[in-house]
Amino acid sequence: MRRPPRVPLPDERRGGFVVIFVVFMLFAISVMGATGYIVVSSEFQMSKYDAQGAEALTVARAGLERFVAEQIGVVGDSVSYALGDGVALVTTRKLFAADSVTDYYYIRAEGTVADIFSPNTPARRIVGAYAIHRKRPLAHHAAVMIAATRIDVANGGQARGIDQNSSGDCQGGGASDITGAIATTTVTEASGSDVEGSPQWETWSGGWSAMLDSIGLRWDVLSDPNFPVEFQNTLPTLAHSRRTRSHSCVTQDGCSRASADAES
Amino acid sequence: MSHAFLVQNQYYATQTLRTGAQDNVRVATELMAREIRNTAENGVIVAGKRTLTIRSPIVVGVFCNRQWASDGDGDIHTEGGQARLDTVEVAGIAIRTSTSWTYRNAEWSYINGNDNNSARDCADNGADTAWAASEFHRIGRLNLLFSPSPNEGDVVMLFRETTYKIQTSVLDPTTLGLFRGTYGAALIEFATGIDTTAQFQYRTTGSTYSDTISGSGLANINAVRLVADARKPAPTGGQDAITFGWSVNVALRNIR
Numbered sequence: 206m207r208r209p210p211r212v213p214l215p216d217e218r219r220g221g222f223v224v225i226f227v228v229f230m231l232f233a234i235s236v237m238g239a240t241g242y243i244v245v246s247s248e249f250q251m252s253k254y255d256a257q258g259a260e261a262l263t264v265a266r267a268g269l270e271r272f273v274a275e276q277i278g279v280v281g282d283s284v285s286y287a288l289g290d291g292v293a294l295v296t297t298r299k300l301f302a303a304d305s306v307t308d309y310y311y312i313r314a315e316g317t318v319a320d321i322f323s324p325n326t327p328a329r330r331i332v333g334a335y336a337i338h339r340k341r342p343l344a345h346h347a348a349v350m351i352a353a354t355r356i357d358v359a360n361g362g363q364a365r366g367i368d369q370n371s372s373g374d375c376q377g378g379g380a381s382d383i384t385g386a387i388a389t390t391t392v393t394e395a396s397g398s399d400v401e402g403s404p405q406w407e408t409w410s411g412g413w414s415a416m417l418d419s420i421g422l423r424w425d426v427l428s429d430p431n432f433p434v435e436f437q438n439t440l441p442t443l444a445h446s447r448r449t450r451s452h453s454c455v456t457q458d459g460c461s462r463a464s465a466d467a468e469s
Numbered sequence: 470m471s472h473a474f475l476v477q478n479q480y481y482a483t484q485t486l487r488t489g490a491q492d493n494v495r496v497a498t499e500l501m502a503r504e505i506r507n508t509a510e511n512g513v514i515v516a517g518k519r520t521l522t523i524r525s526p527i528v529v530g531v532f533c534n535r536q537w538a539s540d541g542d543g544d545i546h547t548e549g550g551q552a553r554l555d556t557v558e559v560a561g562i563a564i565r566t567s568t569s570w571t572y573r574n575a576e577w578s579y580i581n582g583n584d585n586n587s588a589r590d591c592a593d594n595g596a597d598t599a600w601a602a603s604e605f606h607r608i609g610r611l612n613l614l615f616s617p618s619p620n621e622g623d624v625v626m627l628f629r630e631t632t633y634k635i636q637t638s639v640l641d642p643t644t645l646g647l648f649r650g651t652y653g654a655a656l657i658e659f660a661t662g663i664d665t666t667a668q669f670q671y672r673t674t675g676s677t678y679s680d681t682i683s684g685s686g687l688a689n690i691n692a693v694r695l696v697a698d699a700r701k702p703a704p705t706g707g708q709d710a711i712t713f714g715w716s717v718n719v720a721l722r723n724i725r
Contacts, residue, residue: 226473233477240484300546301533302595303622309531311546333548335531335624 257318257328261291265316265332268293272312273336280310280338291318291327305377306340343420347384348402350420352413355391356406358398366402387416486701486711489662494699494715497647497660502719504631505693509563510570512628513690516682518668519635521693524561524572527627528554533591533605535621541612544587545625546596550604556581560630560652562608564619570626573614576653580614582607594621632656635667635697644700664698664712672718692720 268286272295283296294315301309312334319327348366349356358364364386370378385402386392392406400406409416417424426432504525512524530547547554559577563570584607588598591605598605608625612618619625630652638646638661645663650656670678672692682690699713 229473233473237480298546298601299595299597300531300591301622308595309533309622311531311548313548331548333529335529337622 253320254328257320258330260289261316261318261328262330262332263316264288264291264293264318265314265330268295268316269312269314269332269334271295272297272314273334276338280308288316289318291316300335303337306342308338308340310336310338312336341421343422345383346419347387347407349385350387350416352389352416354389355393356386356388357393357395358386358400359395360397362395362398364400364402483711487713489701491699491713491715493660493662494697494713497663498695498697498715498717500659501633501647501649501695502717505719506722508721509626509628511572511688513671513682513687514630515632516669516671516687516690516693518680520632521634521669522630522632524563524628524630527558527629529624529626532619532621532623532625533596534587534594535619536590536607540609541615541618542582542584542607542609543611543619543621544582544584544591544605544607546591546601546605547627548604550601551606552603554627555629557654558629558651559627561628562611562614563626563628564615565624565626571615572628574630574652575610575614580608580610582609633669635663635669638662643702647697660697662699662701664700666696666698668696670694670696690721692718694718 267288271286271288271293272284280297280299283294285292285294294317296313296315298311298313299308300311303309313331314333315329315331317327317329349364356364366383366385368378368380368382372379382403384404384407385400386406387409388406389410389412390408392400392408394400394406409419411419414424505521505523507525508523509526513522514524515522528547528549530545532543532545534544536542536544554577556577559580561572561574562580563572565571587605587607588596588602592598596605632650634648634650634656635645636648638644639658640646640661644661645665645667646658647660647663647667648656648658668680670680670693671682671690672678672694673682673686673689678692678694694716696716698715699711701711
């Protein structure tokens, strides 16, 4: 009967040294790899947050510029614009009424850009500017003013150029009487109607263009499709943009910037 | 096996030193760049190889009320009001004319008007002070600083004056350090381990940078370069010091 082959025993002198060494080296390499990954990941996150901060600042500035450019008429309290990957919230605060047609405002624009992984803590930048709002009220010549040849105030109709309020009722109340009605050739007051004012009525023979000019309406601006607009479909040069940031820049509606940006 | 441990230890020691060297200069230059970028128009006061002093705006405001014509007291609106103002850093006040800023140095305690009626007085002049009464504040003694003293509607700026200096480090005298000091205050070291090659450079025209700009050329500086090479002594068993070359160009925002 043959004896089974003898299974060699481990060399007790080696004691599994190679296995331990390989495991240790694998551990060391893993640690080095993890360290490298963390370093690269941190750099990537910092770069991303930095880019989002820069974008938030751009959004804030763009929102402020857009608000100023689009401003016409009554200045609103707040407005928000979706710009790029962010939102610009623009708010205004009236600071000073220099006179009846000139107000100083502080315009604050807050730009936010949210990260999809941390939507509750978006990148946030705030810019502000001081602006002078120059109102251009239309001249009030009459209660009724038309460029047609005649006004016929029928029975029961009224045209009164008389301020019904006093200065105590509201700001600007108690104004002087103005003309009741103006037409180019004729104003008639039918029986049972009432046309009052100072004077009661007038006839202006200059036609509609003269009338529009007289009330201060910039019809040439509103109707001219070729009215020159700065930087339409083109970006302004950087040098010019910087100049306008500190000097006055009068926009089409008569709103002029007065100070440098305050950034935080 | 012991050799593997030693190599690992050497590796981590070198990496730690390298990270420290990089962080030192990167953080320092980022802080500096943020402040220098906001340098006001004509705001560079000293532009030397190892010293830089600038004026930068803390906040910009508008006069909404002039209290009395003779003593130069008036009320201003600023974003956030005094609560958001680091009054310790206030180095003075500037008035905007149609073409430039007029600067006057004065500490906050000198121009602080300490009046509780600013919002009311500005409201009398048409200001909307709802939910923002604390954003209106009185400042005074402007008749002693400006002639004539400012009017309602004038734009004002409270500014800081900051000095940066590269000199021997207090924390590690074998290297240089970057120091920062506000108006009237001592210099404080906020970055150490900087190599002897560190310096400031300035650009006035084209792409050429100079080490020093004389007084007449200060207004023409449109960019500042900070060369801040970092240096750490060699780790135990290492041969060479750990160095990290670093420089930052900062274009000034309010250049003309």
